[in-house]
Structure formats: C-alpha cells, structure tokens
Amino acid sequence: MASRTKLSGIQRQALALYRGFLRTARLKSPEERRRIESVVSAEFRENARSVDRRNFVYIEYLMRRGKRQLDQLKNPDITGLSTLEINKASSIPEQRVEHDLGVSTGRQ
Amino acid sequence: MAHCLAAVASFSPSAVRRRLSSQVANVISSRSSVSFRSQKMSFVSISSRPSSLRFKICCSATGETQAKKETVDKVCMIVKKQLAVPDGTPVTAESKFSELGADSLDTVEIVMGLEEEFNITVDETSAQDIATVQDAADLIEKLVTEKTA
Structure with a gap:
C-alpha cells in the first residue's frame, strides 16, 4: 500500500513512459491501436514481473530502449508495432527478453 | 431534534x-x-x-471542489470496466484503485481511459496523485470547468 503512495523516481519514469505509449497509440488507427496497446501492456507487465526491482542497470536499459521505440512510434509514418517471438526454447536460458519490438512503416 | x-x-x-x-x-x-x-x-x-x-x-x-454525483458514477463505471471488477463488488467514491486490485500500470490505464471519456488532458504530476475514485472525479471536474471557462 505504501508503495502506491510513494513511488520512486524510476517508477514514475516507467509510468510516464507507459503513458506516453498509450497516448501515442491513440493517434493510430483503431485496429493498430488495440494491437499496440496489447503489445505494450504485455511488455510492461512482463518486465514488471520478471525484472528484479533493484536491477537498475537493466531497468534503465529497458527504459532507454522504450524511449527510442516510443520516439519511432510517434512518427506519423509508422502505423504499427509488432513483436517477433524468437523461439523461447531454453537454448539460452539466461536471456530473459527473447523477443524484440519491431516497427512497421506505412509506406512499403 | x-x-x-x-x-x-x-x-x-x-x-x-x-x-x-x-x-x-x-x-x-x-x-x-x-x-x-x-x-x-x-x-x-x-x-x-x-x-x-x-x-x-x-x-x-x-x-x-466536490465532484458531482454523475461524474463520480461515470468514473466508477469506467473503473469497473477497466479493471474488470466482478459484478456485485461495490465501487464507490471512497474506493481505492489499489483495493480494487489495480497496480500502478492499471492506474495509468484508468486515468487514460478517463481522459478520453471526458475529453481532457491530465498532466503528469496530478495523474500520479490519483488514488481513489473521488480523487479522479474531483480532478475531472476541475479540468472540465477550466476547459469551459
């Protein structure tokens, strides 16, 4: 309960990033918007669950990556966002995030 | 008496x-x-x-600063929808989002949903301070009156 009232700076940044994604998703077509929202929501929830809260280096890396992706998504030429699921079989057990976010452009 | x-x-x-x-x-x-x-x-x-x-x-x-009942009801409805609160669970002005099972990401989603519903923009700092339905309703009323003024 206390964590709800007092969020750390990095938590606030993460929420701001999430809000930024949801704002940007509104600018896309309704169908794409739903897809973007589900991808982004899944990504945030998965990382919130799996990443240790004290692993600042990794969290900061994820935030930088997220910001870059958000900047790309803000480009009006970008219509959507898709994920590429790379085989999650345990060939590289240490690697946590095995899918990456890609972006697709309107003109092709 | x-x-x-x-x-x-x-x-x-x-x-x-x-x-x-x-x-x-x-x-x-x-x-x-x-x-x-x-x-x-x-x-x-x-x-x-x-x-x-x-x-x-x-x-x-x-x-x-006290929000109107319609606003509170509308907020309750949106919160219920967003969090998929099971039927029968009461959602009132005093309900805390966290008590309804919302984490901080859900709270962001609720605020975004409210923004769209009421056609307003909640800035970063005030969005972080919203914890109850009443908080949200009060802020919405304030922003709506500011917008029409």
Missing part, C-alpha cells in the same frame, strides 16, 4: 472549512502526498455521522 441537527450542520461546515484550508496550506508548503492523505483521513473521521447529515457536511465543506 431538527433544531439540534441544523445547529450542528451550520456549525460544522465552518469548522471543516477551516480544517480544509489548513490542509491546503499544508499541501502547498510540504508538497507531500502523505500529509495530504493523513489530513484527509481526519476529515473523513469527522464526517462519519448519521448519513444524511454526513452528506450535508461533505457537500458544504468542500464546496466547488
């Missing part, structure tokens, strides 16, 4: 208002949400009286 009630009702608002103004001062000087919360708790405790009287006091105490 009626006289007595009226006396209490007419006396309390000023007391409450005084309390409220000190609360506002507190918030501004310390800018800490914790102090706000604890002040608010004391406010709630003084208003827990017979229900009709309690309502009266609440209304007059907070004046224009």
